[in-house]
Amino acid sequence: MYKLYTRPGSGGFVVEAALALANAPFEQIDVPKTDRPDPAFLDISPLNQVPVLTLPDGRSMTESAAICILLAERHPEAGLAPAAGAPARAEFLRWMAFMSSALYPAVLRFYYANRYTSDPDGTKAVKQAAIAEMDLGFAVLETALEGRDWLVGETMSLADIYLVMLIAWHPDIDKARTTWPNVERLRARLRDHKLMKELNTTHEMWPI
Numbered sequence: 001m002y003k004l005y006t007r008p009g010s011g012g013f014v015v016e017a018a019l020a021l022a023n024a025p026f027e028q029i030d031v032p033k034t035d036r037p038d039p040a041f042l043d044i045s046p047l048n049q050v051p052v053l054t055l056p057d058g059r060s061m062t063e064s065a066a067i068c069i070l071l072a073e074r075h076p077e078a079g080l081a082p083a084a085g086a087p088a089r090a091e092f093l094r095w096m097a098f099m100s101s102a103l104y105p106a107v108l109r110f111y112y113a114n115r116y117t118s119d120p121d122g123t124k125a126v127k128q129a130a131i132a133e134m135d136l137g138f139a140v141l142e143t144a145l146e147g148r149d150w151l152v153g154e155t156m157s158l159a160d161i162y163l164v165m166l167i168a169w170h171p172d173i174d175k176a177r178t179t180w181p182n183v184e185r186l187r188a189r190l191r192d193h194k195l196m197k198e199l200n201t202t203h204e205m206w207p208i
Ligand SMILES: N[C@@H](CCC(=O)N[C@@H](CS)C(=O)NCC(=O)O)C(=O)O
Pocket: 009, 010, 011, 012, 047, 048, 049, 050, 051, 062, 063, 064, 065, 100, 104, 108
């Protein structure tokens, strides 16, 4: 059985969604936010971050996008992503990497601004720059969604859930909703998805 180390409102959201869509049984372990991490947790997550997925064979992995890609690969019947070799596969990999390497870190810079400056008065500037970086990333995804129902392919994939998770973390959600109407359209659609509704009761990604 899989084991998912997570926390409400974290990047564990998309991994939990992937496991549920794949009907894959998993044990969930809530990792409290603390400056004194459990050394056993650091062994599997050296940066003390969630999500971490432990595979049925006992190996553990971090990195939300990699976890999603692996789960899609291991559960092809669930249609979590375009299959390897499908035309939309390249876009799926591109946007998963883009979201985890360009957008997620910008979100972290906003919420953990003190880590990104040694100037005690510098966090305001870090946060402003983080928002500008997020806005740039969401604008790219807004364009990618033009005239499309889903970010890649013709059906919902983990890329859509990942995007909706990221936009939920935007510190000015009202601005986000009006600035990126295509992203908002996707967000509205996923908000009505039965599983997302269920997950939102614990993750509280958007008002219930
Ligand atoms: N690159 C990692 C980032 C994971 C991450 O930053 N997780 C946040 C929660 S959303 C976390 O655990 N933060 C705690 C910390 O950085 O101290 C991924 O994509 O999984």
